[in-house]
Each structure stands twice: as C-alpha cells, then as structure tokens.
Amino acid sequence: MVLTTETCLLVFLACYSAWSAPAATTLFVATSGNDANLGTAKKPFATIERARDELRRLKKAGRVAGPVSVEFAGGVYELRRPVEFTAEDSGTAACPVEYRARKGQDVRIVGGKRVNGWKPVTDPATLKRLPAAAHGKVFQADLKALGVTDLQGINSPQSYQSDPGLELFFQDKPMTLARYPNEGYMHLEAALDANGQPKGNIVTTPEGKFVCDDARPGRWVGEQGIWLHGFWVRDWADLRIPLGSVDAATRTLSFPAEQGRTYSVRKGQWFYAENVLPELDSPGEWYLDRETSLLYFWPTASLSFGTVAVSVARDLLQLTDVSHVTFRHLLIEAGRxxxxxxxxxxxxxxxxxxxxxxxxxxxxxxxxxxxxxxxxxxxxxxxxxxxxxxxxxxxxxxxxxxxxxxxxxxxxxxxxxxxxxxxxxxxxxxxxxxxxxxxxxxxxxxxxxxxxxxxxx
Incomplete structure (x- = not known):
C-alpha cells in the first residue's frame, strides 16, 4: 500500500489526539459491592461516600488527569445521613465529575429506612383509642428496633410553611398523617375573647380560643401531639398550630399559651386536625407514637405488595462551593x-x-x-x-x-x-x-x- 502525504497526516493526527487526550477515570458502585473494594467494575464500592472519598484520594495523589465518572449499578442505596460534597470534590471544565446510573438500570438514592417487622395491633389500650373500623386493619412496627431514633415530627411552623419531619411512604407514594376530617375542613363557629365570649369577626388572645362547628374534637381529650392546620384569619394564609386544650361540652378549642405570643382567629375560617391516633380510620393513614417508637399504619394494599419506608436523612445531597459536578439519571427520594x-x-x-x-x-x-x-x-x-x-x-x-x-x-x-x-x-x-x-x-x-x-x- 502506498501512503500519501494526506494519509500520513491523518494517521499522525489520530495518534496525537489519542496520546494527548487526558485519560478518563471511572469508579464503580453497586449494592452488592463493598467499601473495602477497589471500586473497579469487578470489585465495586458499596456507597456513594466511598466513591467520593476515593476520588479525593486519587486527586491528592495526582492520579486524575481527565474526566471522572462514578457509575452506579441498578439498585436501592439507602442513606442514613446526608452526603456532603465540598470544594475538594469539584471537577474542572476540562475534567468534570459525573455521578450517573449505569445505562438502562434504575438507581434509587433513598433518604429513608425500609420498615419491616409489621404486626397486627393487639394492645387493648391502643385498640380502645383506635376507631372500631380500624381493628384488624392497622399494623404496627417498632422504629427503635430498626435503628430509627430521630423521630422528629411537625416542626418550624410559620405562615405558609412548616416542616413535616418524619414521613411515611408506601408503594412509592406519600401516605397521610392520621387526620380529621379525612377530606375538607372543620369551621370556626365563633371566635372567643379572653373571657370566653364571642366577639366580633377577628379576635386576638393569648390562647386563640374558638368554638368548633363539629363535636368530634371532644373525642380527643387526653391525646397528645395533635396539630391543627388552618386558614385562621385570611383565606390565603395557612398556619399549623399545636392543639392546646379541648372542652368537649362546649366544643371549645384553644392553642397552647406561650410567653409573649398571641393568636388571631376569625369566625367562619376553616381547619383540620392531624397526628391524631383516634382518627386513623382509613387506608393510607398513619401515626407515630413518639414515646414508644411504635409506628401505626393502615396500608392501602397488602404489605407484601410494596415497600414501606420512613424518611430519615435530611437534604440528601449537599454541595458547598462545588464546581463542575453532574448528577445524571438518578432517582432521589424519600428524605426529609x-x-x-x-x-x-x-x-x-x-x-x-x-x-x-x-x-x-x-x-x-x-x-x-x-x-x-x-x-x-x-x-x-x-x-x-x-x-x-x-x-x-x-x-x-x-x-x-x-x-x-x-x-x-x-x-x-x-x-x-x-x-x-x-x-x-x-x-x-x-x-x-x-x-x-x-x-x-x-x-x-x-x-x-x-x-x-x-x-x-
């Protein structure tokens, strides 16, 4: 074969390009892996944290000269705590870092803990609190026995927003914290002044007392941890407030008195109650007893037909001063x-x-x-x-x-x-x-x- 000048030039350029291109680095992660492994395709790591730390080590050793990929095999990767990335985890424009799912495989980064060990509710005291319709249909699991000890509930309430804390998911859907009514709202029949008398339209007092148009809250006397989610004054401003007390005889509800705080309520406004064990009366509802760590759940289908998970980790992937990093084709879910x-x-x-x-x-x-x-x-x-x-x-x-x-x-x-x-x-x-x-x-x-x-x- 006779090589022309043009052919020789093309061969030279191809070889030069191959020689000069920075070498790519790929680390592998799989649910069947082990963090003591080398992170190769045959001996993958088990966690995203281990891959991140290995990349840090390689960079410090000067062994990263090109783009970096962290490839996840299909499976569920549970996070017990957030994964934190800092400036040392950055790539560059020429050598970016990518965390990605293996082509054609489903990778799930889950901020929750799978819940198993379900048992029917048999405790007489608990059954007495549950509605009769729930007997034989509500199951319980011990979160403490599963290693879940942060049982944070509703927190940080303010107008327009609050934080739900721990949540429950079944068949990849969020379930409902036991509430009343199951749909719609109760209403404020009257707003009461500090002396317990109806007064005007909008009333501001240290306890926010009001008369409810529904007698149902009278069943909740002695229950702890109930929250009321309502539009207390304006139709466009919602706020979650803990229930303070219930007077069943007069259908009067109040909020907890706090030093320096007052509550405003308006006649005719609406609200519902949540985190109420006696109202766990329909499929999809749940309740967590934070004193015993027992989780109660009425599943929407047989528990064998899906996975139950509770959210554990908060802000799952946290990146501070990080540059040139991509997350591609991952499913990230079930976290606080x-x-x-x-x-x-x-x-x-x-x-x-x-x-x-x-x-x-x-x-x-x-x-x-x-x-x-x-x-x-x-x-x-x-x-x-x-x-x-x-x-x-x-x-x-x-x-x-x-x-x-x-x-x-x-x-x-x-x-x-x-x-x-x-x-x-x-x-x-x-x-x-x-x-x-x-x-x-x-x-x-x-x-x-x-x-x-x-x-x-």
Missing part, C-alpha cells in the same frame, strides 16, 4: 428536607433525574453561578420544586442558573400556599421549556432582576 442543596460553586448540573417524595423541595440553589436542573421529573414534593437564587443585585451581575425542560407536578402536598414549582431570585436566572401541572398555587414565582421566563407550559 430537600433532595439536592447547592451553595456557592459553579456549573453543578442535575440532569435527567427523578426527584420525588421529599419533605421540602427537590432542588435548592443559593449563590454560585451557572448551576442547572435539566430534564428532570419532579413530583410528590412537600413544598416547592426548584429554587434558584443567585447573582449580585448591586452590580446586576447574573448568576446564570437555569431550570430547563423539567416536568414538575403534584408539588406543595404538605404546604399548599406560596410554594412555587420554580422560584427565581437574584439576578439573571432562567426558567425555560418546563411543563408544570397540578400545582395548587404558584407555578413560577420570581423577584428581583433580569429573569428569563419563556416557553413554559
């Missing part, structure tokens, strides 16, 4: 707080992921530049979907964060008011080509300067 929280850094991407069953948000971004959430499915979220905040308002320097081509739906299941599918704050952020549906209040919320919102449906 948010699935991904990014603070500072640049060029972090969440791509083609499913983010569901979180207590607060799917993704929250604070500061940094050019972070993006792209092509993700977001649903069954307790509060909002994607929060993008960044940019300098004094200089109008844009952050360049983006939410593009995402499907966001069935959000704000816990806090129904002022929770946005997409929230934009700061300067120069974008919400484009997103499909948004089944959001009870705000699809896209924005404030401040130079936002781009276009081609959303």
């Amino acid at each position: 707080g948010s699935a991904v929280v990014i603070k500072g850094g640049s060029d972090v991407r969440v791509v083609g992921c499913t983010l569901r069953n979180m207590g607060n948000w799917a993704v929250k971004v604070y500061g940094g530049t050019k972070h993006g959430v792209i092509g993700c499915d977001v649903y069954q979220i307790g509060q909002g979907g994607i929060h993008l905040e960044g940019g300098d308002r004094k200089t109008l320097t844009p952050a360049g964060h983006s939410a593009d081509n995402n499907h966001i739906h069935h959000t704000a299941r816990w806090d129904p008011v002022y929770q946005q599918a997409i929230a934009l704050y700061g300067v120069g952020n974008r919400a484009t080509h997103n499909l948004i549906d089944n959001v009870p209040h705000i699809a896209i919320g924005f404030s401040h300067n130079d936002m781009t919102i276009e081609y959303n449906e």
